[in-house]
Amino acid sequence: MTLQNRRQFLATGAGLVIGFAxxxxxxxxxxxxxxxxxxGVGAATFAPNAFVRIAPDNTVTVMIKHIEFGQGPFTGLxxxxxxxLDASWDQMRAESAPANxxxxxxxxxxxxxxxxxxxxxxxxxxxxxxxxxxxxxxxxAAAETWGVPAAEITVADGVILHGDSGQxxxxxxxxxxxxxxxxxxxxxxxxxSEFKLIGTDRPKLDTAAKSNGTAIFTMDVYRDxxxxxxxxxxxxxxxxxxxxxxxxxxKVKGVEAVRQIPQGxxxxxxxxxxxxxxxxLLTVEWDMSKAETRSSDQIYAEFSKAATRDGGIVxxxxxxxxxxxxxxxxxHEAEFxxxxxxxxxxxxxxAVLELKDGKVEMWMGAQFxxxxxxxxxxxxxxxxxxxxxxxxxxxxxxxxxxQTIPQIGLEIAAIAKAAGGxxxxxxxxxxxxxxxxxxxRPLTVHKxxxxxxxxxxIVGWENTVANQSIMLxxxxxxxxxxxxxxxxxxxxxxxxxxxxxxxxNWVRMQNPMSVLWWRSVGHTHTAYATEVFLDELLEKARKDxxxxxxxxxxxxxxxHRAVLExxxxxxxxxxxxxxxxxxxxxxxxxxxxxYVAQIAEVSNVDGxxxxxxxxVAVDCGVAxxxxxxxxxxxxxIGYGLGTALFNELTLLDGGEVxxxxxxxxxxxxxxxxxxxxxxxxxxxxxxTGIGEPGTPPIAPAVANAWRAxxxxxxxxxxxxxxxx
Amino acid sequence: xxxxxxxxKDVTVDVEADTPLLWVVRDELRLTGSKFGCGVAQCGACTxxxxxxxxxxxxxxxxxxxxxxxxTIEGLEGPEVAAITAAWEGLDVPQCxxxxxxxxxxxxxxxxxxxxxxDDDIDAAMAGNxxxxxxxxxxxxxxxxxxxxxxx
Numbered sequence: 001m002t003l004q005n006r007r008q009f010l011a012t013g014a015g016l017v018i019g020f021a022x023x024x025x026x027x028x029x030x031x032x033x034x035x036x037x038x039x040g041v042g043a044a045t046f047a048p049n050a051f052v053r054i055a056p057d058n059t060v061t062v063m064i065k066h067i068e069f070g071q072g073p074f075t076g077l078x079x080x081x082x083x084x085l086d087a088s089w090d091q092m093r094a095e096s097a098p099a100n101x102x103x104x105x106x107x108x109x110x111x112x113x114x115x116x117x118x119x120x121x122x123x124x125x126x127x128x129x130x131x132x133x134x135x136x137x138x139x140x141a142a143a144e145t146w147g148v149p150a151a152e153i154t155v156a157d158g159v160i161l162h163g164d165s166g167q168x169x170x171x172x173x174x175x176x177x178x179x180x181x182x183x184x185x186x187x188x189x190x191x192x193s194e195f196k197l198i199g200t201d202r203p204k205l206d207t208a209a210k211s212n213g214t215a216i217f218t219m220d221v222y223r224d225x226x227x228x229x230x231x232x233x234x235x236x237x238x239x240x241x242x243x244x245x246x247x248x249x250x251k252v253k254g255v256e257a258v259r260q261i262p263q264g265x266x267x268x269x270x271x272x273x274x275x276x277x278x279x280x281l282l283t284v285e286w287d288m289s290k291a292e293t294r295s296s297d298q299i300y301a302e303f304s305k306a307a308t309r310d311g312g313i314v315x316x317x318x319x320x321x322x323x324x325x326x327x328x329x330x331x332h333e334a335e336f337x338x339x340x341x342x343x344x345x346x347x348x349x350x351a352v353l354e355l356k357d358g359k360v361e362m363w364m365g366a367q368f369x370x371x372x373x374x375x376x377x378x379x380x381x382x383x384x385x386x387x388x389x390x391x392x393x394x395x396x397x398x399x400x401x402x403q404t405i406p407q408i409g410l411e412i413a414a415i416a417k418a419a420g421g422x423x424x425x426x427x428x429x430x431x432x433x434x435x436x437x438x439x440x441r442p443l444t445v446h447k448x449x450x451x452x453x454x455x456x457x458i459v460g461w462e463n464t465v466a467n468q469s470i471m472l473x474x475x476x477x478x479x480x481x482x483x484x485x486x487x488x489x490x491x492x493x494x495x496x497x498x499x500x501x502x503x504x505n506w507v508r509m510q511n512p513m514s515v516l517w518w519r520s521v522g523h524t525h526t527a528y529a530t531e532v533f534l535d536e537l538l539e540k541a542r543k544d545x546x547x548x549x550x551x552x553x554x555x556x557x558x559x560h561r562a563v564l565e566x567x568x569x570x571x572x573x574x575x576x577x578x579x580x581x582x583x584x585x586x587x588x589x590x591x592x593x594x595y596v597a598q599i600a601e602v603s604n605v606d607g608x609x610x611x612x613x614x615x616v617a618v619d620c621g622v623a624x625x626x627x628x629x630x631x632x633x634x635x636x637i638g639y640g641l642g643t644a645l646f647n648e649l650t651l652l653d654g655g656e657v658x659x660x661x662x663x664x665x666x667x668x669x670x671x672x673x674x675x676x677x678x679x680x681x682x683x684x685x686x687x688t689g690i691g692e693p694g695t696p697p698i699a700p701a702v703a704n705a706w707r708a709x710x711x712x713x714x715x716x717x718x719x720x721x722x723x724x
Numbered sequence: 725x726x727x728x729x730x731x732x733k734d735v736t737v738d739v740e741a742d743t744p745l746l747w748v749v750r751d752e753l754r755l756t757g758s759k760f761g762c763g764v765a766q767c768g769a770c771t772x773x774x775x776x777x778x779x780x781x782x783x784x785x786x787x788x789x790x791x792x793x794x795x796t797i798e799g800l801e802g803p804e805v806a807a808i809t810a811a812w813e814g815l816d817v818p819q820c821x822x823x824x825x826x827x828x829x830x831x832x833x834x835x836x837x838x839x840x841x842x843d844d845d846i847d848a849a850m851a852g853n854x855x856x857x858x859x860x861x862x863x864x865x866x867x868x869x870x871x872x873x874x875x876x
Binding site for chain 2: 069070071072203204206207208209210211212213214215216217219220222228253254271272273274276277344345346347348393394395396397398428430431432627628631632634635636637638639641642661662663667668669670671673675676
């Protein structure tokens with residue numbers, strides 16, 4: 001979805017905060033104690049605002065309001081602070097901010113949340129202001145201490161210096177005096193031309209701990225007396241428990257209790273091994289009356305039937321596409337099928353909860369931590385204030401931990417509630433729980449038709465999208481949606497091409513299956529449907545895929561044009577789609593206000609595409625850390641490629657999910673990873689997202705190359721299911 | 725009772741013999757660098773060195789390692805792992821980080837066996853380790869960099 005759309009969705013009038021106020025503004029007036037905290041480090045620490053902590057040992061810790069699961073906010077947000085603080089990179093540290101929707105809200109969402117590739121975009125000014133405020137207070141403290149004018153003091157590389165007198169101090173040395181200073185309300189920010197750290201490669205702050213086994217994730221948290229709990233969930237989504245037999249499970253050494261909770265049957269044990277063994281010995285009888293018992297084939301058939309030209313609602317219309325297509329020289333039609341997909345983060349979903357004297361402490365990798373916190377408070381009948389949620393490093397997410405329904409918060413709370421007293425519990429999902437647990441990328445059908453005139457110009461374009469809604473009827477639906485969910489069709493609307501007549505319809509399908517955003521959300525399917533269909537039209541018109549797109553791009557699509565021209569130059573595009581046993585395919589997609597063009601080099605190995613190299617040009621505004629941007633693009637290509645080649649979750653007759661682990665839900669492996677060459681376009685525009693935008697173009701680029709190579713138009717993903 | 729050596733230390737654990745080694749190391753010994761990813765030896769996140777060979781410990785019953793010597797990410801030593809770790813940091817290989825202990829154990833085993841691996845050697849040794857963030861481009865380069873640094 002576009003940033004604007006998700007903003008609109010989440011904005012609840014007064015809930016949307018665009019402006020920035022230092023959360024602790026004015027507290028310095030009441031004395032140093034208010035801005036000296038003891039959190040984290042033990043020693044008194046200068047805390048000018050909710051984000052910056054300067055300790056006497058001269059470390060600067062940035063409280064990161066976005067969850068870190070590999071996309072780089074620890075490093076990125078710390079860079080923004082360090083830039084305006086004029087800190088030395090060596091002294092910078094990052095720490096997860098706890099759940100607190102007031103202090104740590106996403107300024108686009110109005111609540112604490114990570115998603116839509118917004119971490120950098122919404123924090124760009126806020127974190128720079130936080131760093132600038134701290135810097136101003138350090139300078140004021142130095143001026144007062146040394147008895148010199150503040151204007152004569154400079155700060156560079158973490159050193160505060162008065163050149164004339166030769167006096168200097170580290171941040172740590174000045175921290176206590178800085179805490180006595182007034183917090184500036186609107187500190188001056190640097191002009192981007194003055195940036196020293198922003199725009200250069202910067203080593204990531206979390207690399208070392210993730211290279212020596214010391215990084216602590218949720219599953220690594222152990223509490224005194226903690227029980228590990230696994231839950232027997234239904235094999236068919238939506239099924240509920242009628243009865244169960246735990247006789248054999250309770251015989252397992254280490255299994256201490258088996259209890260029914262709304263989510264299934266929970267096995268409480270002294271260790272994970274015992275819990276898993278106990279679970280494997282349960283027998284459960286399920287009520288299927290509210291379950292999704294149809295097969296994928298049946299669902300495809302139903303969606304396909306519903307995706308008529310006039311089905312659902314019109315979500316975009318320009319001109320009279322019907323008449324234009326009727327009068328066209330050539331009609332082209334295509335139907336695309338996209339399966340349910342699991343996110344499959346490497347760390348399966350998990351949470352730790354400790355309940356003691358009515359107070360709750362939690363550890364969890366949550367993308368909307370306030371929502372999980374609220375769900376836990378409600379379930380355990382305590383106030384939200386009594387729930388502390390530590391946002392943990394997470395072993396991947398790709399959208400799975402951005403829960404529209406707080407699935408994991410509710411489950412760990414139900415486990416605690418069923419135990420009926422104080423205690424500590426760790427909920428562990430297995431890969432089977434993950435792949436069969438719902439909240440999938442929605443199964444989607446696209447039907448496209450277009451007309452060409454005698455010169456091969458597109459005269460009309462129509463696209464009907466049929467799928468379930470991700471946001472409607474969830475907490476994100478604030479009643480201002482008008483029945484539309486842009487995450488279902490984003491990218492099929494707002495195309496960058498000049499099409500004289502165009503219409504897009506969306507048919508909302510209502511199924512018991514739970515669905516969720518999956519890395520790049522609607523663009524996961526719309527980019528494929530539109531960029532492949534367009535490529536087919538250009539082929540019919542005997543036009544070059546690159547030049548044909550450039551000719552169609554509208555006058556407002558300058559950033560699309562720039563990335564497309566750049567990628568063509570990088571790949572040495574000369575109009576030859578096939579060279580020997582290799583073929584080349586292109587796609588250009590904007591998502592989350594970031595522009596990405598890719599060209600894929602593909603050969604045919606045993607009937608499947610083998611992707612050798614991908615050239616990428618990306619424009620994401622100011623490149624805060626090019627190293628992280630390149631890494632995200634490389635990873636996004638691997639993520640999107642493996643999925644397009646291999647992945648679908650298939651519902652069998654009766655509704656059981658066929659793929660239960662990585663043996664059948666196959667991950668891309670190192671020998672299948674292409675070489676990736678990334679160019680980042682220079683820009684002074686405010687930074688936009690990079691976690692997701694690398695994903696959408698890869699599948700259509702590969703499909704377009706594959707069609708050039710083999711003549712086969714792949715209209716159903718994955719490639720393996722299409723018989724490729 | 726099972727007795728083995730872990731990172732040079734003798735330990736005896738009182739758990740069922742069919743308990744996967746991974747859960748014993750994590751839950752009983754509290755060495756949490758080795759991760760759970762699939763439970764069916766498909767992803768390699770749980771990889772440890774057992775008697776000098778990389779092993780998927782999510783499917784290794786603890787009873788079968790009685791008398792063995794086990795190394796985890798926390799205790800790996802030697803020039804290979806030092807070079808690998810330095811190369812990993814130099815290229816900022818990890819993204820989410822969950823699979824990286826397993827990747828590093830497998831890469832260390834590779835360099836111990838083949839000091840100067842080719843791309844094909846890397847494919848063969850590393851194809852059992854899934855990285856969902858697809859940091860493969862950097863994993864490959866880091867192994868080459870580590871090999872180069874040991875040569876120099």
